[in-house]
Amino acid sequence: MKQLLNTLFVTSEDIYLSLDGENVVASREKQAAARYPLHTLSGIISFAYPGASPALMGACAQRGVSLAFCTPRGRFLARVCGESNGNVLLRRTQYRTADDPAQSCRMARSMIFGKLYNARWSVERTRRDHGLRIDGARLEQASARIKALLPLVAEETSLDALRGLEGTGATAYFSVLDEMILGEKPVFSFPGRSRRPPLDPVNAMLSFSYSLLAHDCAAALESVGLDAYVGFLHRDRPGRSSLALDLMEELRPCMADRFVLTLINNRIVKRADFTYRENGAVLLSASARRSVLKHWQERKRESLTHPYLGEQLSWGMVPYIQALLLARTLREDLDAYPPFLWK
CATH class of the missing domain: 1.20.120.920 (CRISPR-associated endonuclease Cas1, C-terminal domain)
Structure with a gap:
């Protein structure tokens, strides 16, 4: 995992992302491996298969934090969008x-x-x-x-x-x-x-x-x-x-x-x-x-x-x-x- 340009890159294939209060929690085999304050992030790009919790996806959508999923080899899979998609302005x-x-x-x-x-x-x-x-x-x-x-x-x-x-x-x-x-x-x-x-x-x-x-x-x-x-x-x-x-x-x-x-x-x-x-x-x-x-x-x-x-x-x-x-x-x-x- 690496944070660049206020974007969190999840490069380990076995990481599951969830929300704990105001923090993004990266877990491996149900054990927390790292925590990142959600308000410091503008985006999350995950190259891991386990995915993310619905609570985290909802929080990202509400706060305008882009959340995208790719395969470990880099193929784009999906991006989470809320009711209003800030990407439309971009x-x-x-x-x-x-x-x-x-x-x-x-x-x-x-x-x-x-x-x-x-x-x-x-x-x-x-x-x-x-x-x-x-x-x-x-x-x-x-x-x-x-x-x-x-x-x-x-x-x-x-x-x-x-x-x-x-x-x-x-x-x-x-x-x-x-x-x-x-x-x-x-x-x-x-x-x-x-x-x-x-x-x-x-x-x-x-x-x-x-x-x-x-x-x-x-x-x-x-x-x-x-x-x-x-x-x-x-x-x-x-x-x-x-x-x-x-x-x-x-x-x-x-x-x-x-x-x-x-x-x-x-x-x-x-x-x-x-x-x-x-x-x-x-x-x-x-x-x-x-x-x-x-x-x-x-x-x-x-x-x-x-x-x-x-x-x-x-x-x-x-x-x-x-x-x-x-x-x-x-x-x-x-x-x-x-x-x-x-x-």
Whole structure:
């Protein structure tokens, strides 16, 4: 259990929440493990199956404390709402912001700044750790091109121009991704991004990892009361969780791409883990998907220091913290959305 931004995160799978007077009681096997004054909390997100007592759910609904339930793996299940749902004000603000191109750009440029910053840091990390095994000059040039885009992104006021800058940065980044792959070649070569369908093992793993990350981001947004389907950079499209795609932009390089690089460079995945179709599509086998999911969950349990909060937390908590920060920005508790800047 951890309290961040006045939100209680219940990460132990066997915790049951109840109400005792003015306190939230976290119990394990009917023994109180911790107590938190309810009036100090703005939200509770539980990743435990035992759930919460009706008394606590009622108290949260009456006092405007958001209470959301997710599976231990992070899939959103439900959120408790009372007679009047305070989230309606947050969502109305989200919709008004999404309808205003200038305000949408203000939110989106922070996310794209984070994406390019983290992409550059990923390149720099490879230069630092594997300088003798790579073409350092190519990576240095790509890093410099991405760095030059950062001040332009920070000042951009047009969504279309912002998308252009993001595309330029992505091109520079993906142009050296093959250099960052140290595993078996040519099985794990990266000629360029391909999707629907992926045409090589690296793209198959990237697409699968992006799907996992998008799922986690959508669950995080729903848990704080935001509409995962109304985005700022990605516009409305039926069936597409556009805000989840926005939120995951800054997390792609550090959570998904580095995860794929680790699986390949540590030789956790092999050629036999992929199915090659007659139409050129390359897909992960069923057993390989289970293995990747296992390592994804292990990766999410690893700890880091959040660059904005300065607090120790797990990687799996990062989308939820960023969703909270986004909600607070929309409520104008923060002047601007602070993207996740990997260090």
